[in-house]
Amino acid sequence: MKQRSFYVFETSHPAVPACYVIVTLCLTMAAMQPVLIAISLIGAFAANCCARGPRSTLAGLRWQLPIIAIIALFNPLFSASGSTVLFYLGARAVYLESLMYGLAMGGLFVASTLWFMAGSRMLTFDKVMALFGNVAPVVALMISGTMRMIPRFVRRGHQILAVQGAQGVPTAGAVDAVKSRLRLSSVLMGWGMEDSLEMADAMRARGWGAAPRRTTYTRYRFRARDVYALTGLLLVAVLCCVLAMVACSQFLFYPVLSRLVVWWGYVPYAAWMLFPAAMHAVRSRRFA
Numbered sequence: 585m586k587q588r589s590f591y592v593f594e595t596s597h598p599a600v601p602a603c604y605v606i607v608t609l610c611l612t613m614a615a616m617q618p619v620l621i622a623i624s625l626i627g628a629f630a631a632n633c634c635a636r637g638p639r640s641t642l643a644g645l646r647w648q649l650p651i652i653a654i655i656a657l658f659n660p661l662f663s664a665s666g667s668t669v670l671f672y673l674g675a676r677a678v679y680l681e682s683l684m685y686g687l688a689m690g691g692l693f694v695a696s697t698l699w700f701m702a703g704s705r706m707l708t709f710d711k712v713m714a715l716f717g718n719v720a721p722v723v724a725l726m727i728s729g730t731m732r733m734i735p736r737f738v739r740r741g742h743q744i745l746a747v748q749g750a751q752g753v754p755t756a757g758a759v760d761a762v763k764s765r766l767r768l769s770s771v772l773m774g775w776g777m778e779d780s781l782e783m784a785d786a787m788r789a790r791g792w793g794a795a796p797r798r799t800t801y802t803r804y805r806f807r808a809r810d811v812y813a814l815t816g817l818l819l820v821a822v823l824c825c826v827l828a829m830v831a832c833s834q835f836l837f838y839p840v841l842s843r844l845v846v847w848w849g850y851v852p853y854a855a856w857m858l859f860p861a862a863m864h865a866v867r868s869r870r871f872a
Contacts, residue, residue: 590635590705591867592860597810598711600817605703607821608857612695615828617835618684619850621691627857628698634864635705644738648697652690659686667839685837701738702860714804736779737772744768824856 593601612624632641659682666679748764827849835842 591864592631592634592706596813597804597806598707598715599806600810600813601703601706601711602715603814603817603821604859605699605707607817607824609696609699609703611824611828611853611856612692612699615832616688616692617828617831618688618691619844620828620831620853621688621695623850623854623857625691625695625698627854627859627861628695628702630858630861631702631864632698634861634868635702643742644698647738647741648694652687652694655690655693656683656686659683659689665838666841668841681837681839681841684841688837706860711804733776737776740775741768741772744771820852820856824853827853 593604608624611620612628615621615624629641632644660678661673661676663682663685664677664679666681668680669677670680670683671678745764745768748767831847831849831853835844
């Protein structure tokens with residue numbers, strides 16, 4: 585199948601998309617605040633719609649929404665903290681604060697996964713190798729392998745579920761659904777370990793590590809426009825980090841859920857997260 589064009593950082597030096605992807609992942613995984621998580625989730629969803637297409641991205645909601653629901657529902661069972669009791673499960677109280685924290689954790693997990701998938705299109709294998717191949721070749725190989733792992737696992741998960749459906753594996757009940765997902769996880773783990781062994785053998789057969797320096801498929805030059813782009817990204821990244829720290833310090837899940845208020849600091853943060861989708865929209869209209 586032909587890969588969809590993603591017009592984001594395609595003509596830039598690899599340091600520019602690497603800066604954006606690293607900062608975005610750090611902001612997403614470190615900012616435990618509902619509004620910031622929602623903004624990151626929307627930005628990651630929009631970026632994946634541009635990179636993979638709306639149909640493929642919407643199809644991913646079949647596993648993303650259940651994961652958010654599972655984390656949100658299971659967190660109160662393991663963390664009975666808070667002050668607002670919703671109901672009781674036997675002798676155990678379920679608190680609103682624990683439920684909201686689990687919901688935020690689920691959204692954070694899905695947002696991070698989506699950014700990994702979008703980042704694999706912005707920071708391709710050849711760009712990773714060109715950026716880190718001679719400085720830290722093992723790290724470069726690990727990064728590129730990790731960026732490819734999550735999209736591949738998602739595709740293979742769909743294939744396994746399709747095979748289970750063709751075989752008539754029951755998934756109607758709650759117990760059957762859990763068994764199906766556990767079987768899916770087991771197959772994916774085995775598949776992943778097998779791929780790791782095959783990749784290691786293939787790299788050894790191709791002479792990985794035999795030469796002190798490696799060549800790259802594409803030679804990237806660090807030009808003046810890359811300096812300007814990287815400087816601008818770093819300045820906005822510092823601003824977003826400061827805004828995220830302020831937002832997180834003003835919001836608490838425990839012991840009482842804080843109130844969310846309208847704040848101007850969400851605007852620059854949203855601009856950062858929506859930048860890939862906006863850049864793709866502008867450039868695709870230009871090239872149309």
